[in-house]
Amino acid sequence: xxxxxxxxxxxxxxxxxxxxxxFRHERGNWASYAYxxxxxxxxxxxxxxxxxxxxxKHGIILNKMEEFHISLSQTVILRxxxxxxxxQSIKERLCSVNRxxxxxxxxxxxxxxxxxxxxxxxxxxxxxxQLLEIVSEVDKSLQEFNLETFYxxxxxxxxxxxxxxxVTKSFQGACLQELQKVLDEFExxxxxxxxxxxxxxxxxxxxxxxxxxx
Numbered sequence: 001x002x003x004x005x006x007x008x009x010x011x012x013x014x015x016x017x018x019x020x021x022x023f024r025h026e027r028g029n030w031a032s033y034a035y036x037x038x039x040x041x042x043x044x045x046x047x048x049x050x051x052x053x054x055x056x057k058h059g060i061i062l063n064k065m066e067e068f069h070i071s072l073s074q075t076v077i078l079r080x081x082x083x084x085x086x087x088q089s090i091k092e093r094l095c096s097v098n099r100x101x102x103x104x105x106x107x108x109x110x111x112x113x114x115x116x117x118x119x120x121x122x123x124x125x126x127x128x129x130q131l132l133e134i135v136s137e138v139d140k141s142l143q144e145f146n147l148e149t150f151y152x153x154x155x156x157x158x159x160x161x162x163x164x165x166x167v168t169k170s171f172q173g174a175c176l177q178e179l180q181k182v183l184d185e186f187e188x189x190x191x192x193x194x195x196x197x198x199x200x201x202x203x204x205x206x207x208x209x210x211x212x213x214x
Contacts, residue, residue: 028079028080029077029078029079029080030077030078030079030080030083030204030205030207031075031076031077031204031205032075032076032077032078032083032086032202032203032204032205033071033072033073033074033075033076033202033203034071034072034073034090034138034200034201034202035069035070035071035072035073035200035201035203036069036070036072036102036131036134036197036199036200036201037069037197037198037199037200037201037210038068038069038070038102038104038158038195039068039195040068040192041192043187043188043192044192044193045064047182047183047186047189047192048064048160048161049064050182050186051107051120051160051161051179051182051183052064052161054178054179054182055120055161055175055179058170058171058175058178059170060163060167060170060171060175061163062120062160062161062162062163063161063162063163064160064161065159065160065161065162068158068159068160069158069159069201070102070104070124070131070156070157070158070197071156072131072134072135072138072150072200073135073138073139073142073149073150074148074149074150074151076142076147076148077147078145078147078204082145083204083207086141086144086145086202087202087204087209089140089141089144090137090138090141090200090202091211093137093138093140093141094134094137094138094200094211094213095214096214097133097134097137097213097214098213098214099196099197099198099213099214100127100130100196100197100213101126101127101194101195101196101197102124102126102127102131102194102195102196102197103124103125103126103127103193103194104122104123104124104125104156104157104158104193104194105122105125105183105184105189105190105193105194106122106123106125106180107120107121107122107123107176107179107180107183108120108121108122108123108155108157109121109167109168109171109176110155110157110159111166111168115165115166116164116165117162117163117164117165118162118163118164118165118166118167118168119159119160119161119162120159120160120161120162120171120179121157121158121159121160122157122158122160122193123155123156123157124156124157124158126194127156127197128156130197131154131156131197132154134200135150135154138150197213198212198213199211199212199213200213
């Protein structure tokens with residue numbers, strides 16, 4: 001199911017836009033996290049392009065995310081032989097969780113712990129409680145392996161785009177307000193920013209394992 005954990009890996013930051021890894025890659029260690037899937041409509045991507053265009057006018061050059069999701073854990077390091085039991089633990093804990101509605105329509109700026117990347121995201125305003133309940137179960141699985149649990153009082157969000165460094169000051173004031181106005185006035189924005197949370201995934205290295213909610 002997984003490639004040989006003893007194959008040595010050489011990282012090249014030029015392959016991922018100058019991003020700096022939070023964890024140095026080591027043989028047998030897999031950077032892993034859990035998340036809820038968000039499959040955007042084509043019109044959502046058009047709306048995002050317009051938001052990014054306005055950001056450029058304010059001197060902020062953003063890179064669109066390759067995929068869209070809501071994080072349900074921090075990125076943790078799993079040993080290769082932990083992966084299957086860890087994923088199975090999460091799957092069993094969430095087997096009776098029902099699908100639910102999420103609305104993410106408030107733009108907010110986030111920065112990673114290392115201050116190496118900033119993210120423009122859509123904060124979840126509906127579905128927050130259900131996401132908290134899922135995180136509680138994921139945290140229990142993390143604790144089984146003595147791994148760090150999720151943030152206290154999390155701001156659940158869908159990251160839309162990113163840039164290198166901490167640029168929160170650049171978004172302050174009129175910039176973020178203007179970006180929010182672009183989103184609010186986009187045709188059918190109220191439909192584009194709501195979705196049903198139906199699938200939970202665990203990504204371990206370059207491997208993704210998913211399972212559906214009820």
